[in-house]
Amino acid sequence: MELxxxxxxxxxAAIFVQNFVLARxxxxxxxxxxxxxxxxxxxMGMAVVFVMTLASTFTWLIQHYLLVPLNIEFLQTIAxxxxxxxxxxxxxxxxxxxxxALYKSLGVFLPLITTNCAVLGVAILNIQSExxxxxxILNGLFAGIGFTLVLxxxxxxxxxxxxxxxxxxMKGMPIAMIIAGGMALAFLGxxxxxx
Amino acid sequence: MIILYxxxxxxxxxxxxxxxxxxxxxxxxxxxxxxxxxxxxxxPGANCGACGLAGCAxxxxxxxxxxxxxxxxxxxxxxxxxxxASIMGIExxxxxxxxxxxxCQSGGKDNTNLRYNYQGISTCKAAVMVANGPNICNYGCxxxxxxxxxxxxxxxxxDDNGMRxxxxxxxxxxxxxxKVCPRALIEMVSKxxxxxxxxxxxxxxxxxxxxxxxxxACIGCMLCVKKCKFDAIRVxxxxxxxxxxxCVNCGMCADVCPTSAIFDPLKEVRAKKREEAKxxxxxxxxxxxxxxxxxxxx
Numbered sequence: 001m002e003l004x005x006x007x008x009x010x011x012x013a014a015i016f017v018q019n020f021v022l023a024r025x026x027x028x029x030x031x032x033x034x035x036x037x038x039x040x041x042x043x044m045g046m047a048v049v050f051v052m053t054l055a056s057t058f059t060w061l062i063q064h065y066l067l068v069p070l071n072i073e074f075l076q077t078i079a080x081x082x083x084x085x086x087x088x089x090x091x092x093x094x095x096x097x098x099x100x101a102l103y104k105s106l107g108v109f110l111p112l113i114t115t116n117c118a119v120l121g122v123a124i125l126n127i128q129s130e131x132x133x134x135x136x137i138l139n140g141l142f143a144g145i146g147f148t149l150v151l152x153x154x155x156x157x158x159x160x161x162x163x164x165x166x167x168x169x170m171k172g173m174p175i176a177m178i179i180a181g182g183m184a185l186a187f188l189g190x191x192x193x194x195x
Numbered sequence: 196m197i198i199l200y201x202x203x204x205x206x207x208x209x210x211x212x213x214x215x216x217x218x219x220x221x222x223x224x225x226x227x228x229x230x231x232x233x234x235x236x237x238x239p240g241a242n243c244g245a246c247g248l249a250g251c252a253x254x255x256x257x258x259x260x261x262x263x264x265x266x267x268x269x270x271x272x273x274x275x276x277x278x279x280a281s282i283m284g285i286e287x288x289x290x291x292x293x294x295x296x297x298x299c300q301s302g303g304k305d306n307t308n309l310r311y312n313y314q315g316i317s318t319c320k321a322a323v324m325v326a327n328g329p330n331i332c333n334y335g336c337x338x339x340x341x342x343x344x345x346x347x348x349x350x351x352x353x354d355d356n357g358m359r360x361x362x363x364x365x366x367x368x369x370x371x372x373x374k375v376c377p378r379a380l381i382e383m384v385s386k387x388x389x390x391x392x393x394x395x396x397x398x399x400x401x402x403x404x405x406x407x408x409x410x411x412a413c414i415g416c417m418l419c420v421k422k423c424k425f426d427a428i429r430v431x432x433x434x435x436x437x438x439x440x441x442c443v444n445c446g447m448c449a450d451v452c453p454t455s456a457i458f459d460p461l462k463e464v465r466a467k468k469r470e471e472a473k474x475x476x477x478x479x480x481x482x483x484x485x486x487x488x489x490x491x492x493x
Contacts, residue, residue: 066208070200079208086212090219097223 007138014142016190020118021150022183023191027118031151032176034109041155045148047109049141052122054091055084056140059123060133080123081115088114118147154183230259230282237278238268245269245369258283269293269368269383293368293383295342295350295361300393300458302336303356306409313337318344323377332406334396336380342372389444390437392419394456397432404454413456419448 020026027048034044059080067073092110096103113119122143126136157179166175234255242250246267248257257263258279265279273292301307313322313329319341322328328337342359343351350365351372363386373381380395392413396403400414415433427441428448435456437448449459450466459465 062208066204070204072197072201072204075201075205079205082205082208082212086216089216093216093219093223096225 007135010135010139011142011145012193014139015146015149016187017193019146019150019187019190020121020143021147022187024121026121027116027147030112030116030118031154032173032180034112035151035154035158035176038152038155038159040109041151042148044109044112045144045151048113048116048118048147048151049144051084051088051091051110051113051116051119052140052144052147053137054087054140055080055119055123056126056136058083058087060126060131060136063127064133076124076127077120080120084119084123085114118143150183150187154180157183228259231255233282234258234279237271237275237282239270239275241270243270243369245367266292269370272367292386294363294366294386295368295370295372295381296384296391296393297336297342297359297361298380298382298391298393298395299334299336299378300358300411300456301330301332301407301409302338303354303358303409305356306358307335307338308332308406308408320375320377328378330408332396332398332403332408332412334378334380334394334398335407336378341375341377342381345371345375347371384439387444388437388439388442389461390442390446390449390457390459392428392435392437392448392456393458395434397434399433403433407454411455414454416453418451418453419457422447422451 018024021028021031030044030048035041062079062083063073063076067075067079088110092103095110122140126139129139131139158176161175161179170178231252232255235252238251238255240251244250246254246263246269248254248263248267251268254263254268258265265283265285266276268275268279269292276292308331309329310331311326311329313325315321315325317339319337319339322337322339327333330337336359338357340351340353340359343353347369348365348367350362350367352360352362354360368383370383373379373383378395384391394403394407394411394413396407396412398406398412400416403412403414404410406412413433413435415430415435417430417435419435420428420430424445424447425441425443427438427443428435429438430436444459446459446461446465449455449457449462
């Protein structure tokens with residue numbers, strides 16, 4: 001029961017309180033870039049969930065069974081990037097072969113996030129927070145879900161913005177920035193949650 | 196020592212990943228027909244959906260894998276069709292391109308019969324909702340130019356009389372104008388077809404004639420049907436339509452149409468030719484008659 005509670009607390013923390021985009025300011029490029037349409041935002045979000053979970057798994061193993069025993073933790077960043085990039089490439093190939101339908105909806109987004117800072121960020125944070133293996137994987141999953149949530153919310157707002165009467169000089173990127181700021185402020189409300 | 200470890204570790208990691216990826220690219224290699232990529236490169240990449248498929252990539256795939264018709268890309272035009280034909284190694288069907296045809300000769304400033312003066316929102320869609328539209332003919336053009344607004348290629352223009360004219364060179368046959376026309380007066384027809392029945396009125400002959408501001412309504416008189424040697428015209432609901440599959444552009448129907456509802460760009464040219472031929476024949480007859488007369492005189 002205590003374990004379930006801890007997992008729940010972690011989920012809330014990763015999705016809302018310490019949201020990757022709005023609280024940690026990681027992965028801002030896809031947040032602005034891929035949030036114009038709802039369906040592509042959802043596709044991107046799913047790809048990020050997928051990659052973050054996988055990356056958390058493998059980087060934890062690399063850290064604890066390779067870098068720590070050899071006492072070379074300072075190679076963390078470069079080793080993780082190498083791992084994540086190859087992993088995404090590998091997964092892309094496997095999906096293309098085994099699930100063409102999934103590849104069509106997810107495939108175009110996978111190369112975009114090979115070296116995304118949010119993915120690297122979750123891997124490094126897992127290590128810094130000294131999570132156990134299972135918790136590291138769950139943290140990756142929840143972080144991805146949090147990212148997807150924010151991306152989809154943003155896409156929904158921006159889709160409606162298309163039809164709204166925005167002053168000429170504010171159209172497009174300026175209004176998107178203001179929306180992003182508003183959302184970050186709103187998410188700041190979760191900061192009071194303490195577990 | 197630590198340097199050695201670092202270099203060895205990263206080197207080993209890189210090597211392992213490299214090997215795994217190399218192995219995977221062989222093992223999970225997906226056969227993609229190189230023709231598909233070539234055709235994707237040739238297509239405009241606008242993903243407009245004019246071909247009826249979900250984007251250019253899907254169309255390229257359909258051409259290669261399912262033998263889809265190669266002339267479906269409207270924005271690409273002739274050049275793209277030729278390129279695709281050469282990639283696929285088949286003969287281009289002489290680049291049969293479709294362009295918009297407006298099936299109404301009324302709708303200008305001085306050739307429209309109005310039942311009231313419409314002053315509402317200036318779109319055709321809004322106008323036809325008010326008591327069936329401002330013009331008396333319930334099938335004719337309402338002249339508020341939704342089609343021009345819909346055209347992305349600047350291919351529709353107004354002439355001096357306020358009639359919409361299709362620029363045949365600019366029209367890509369994308370069909371956007373046809374979709375917005377509330378009277379469904381615009382259709383995409385092969386550029387090679389020149390003879391059209393420019394009326395969509397289903398009114399009875401006398402009514403159609405009375406309502407049409409241009410006096411060029413189809414009255415369903417069947418003369419064209421009888422004249423056509425290729426069985427290409429049908430009259431249904433008081434309206435004649437051409438079956439473009441059978442039509443050979445001979446223009447015989449346009450000659451007999453009592454209301455000039457049938458448009459043939461060469462009608463006058465042919466009429467002139469006929470006139471000349473008649474004159475020639477008459478002159479020949481005359482000459483023959485004179486010859487005969489002189490011979491008899493001898």
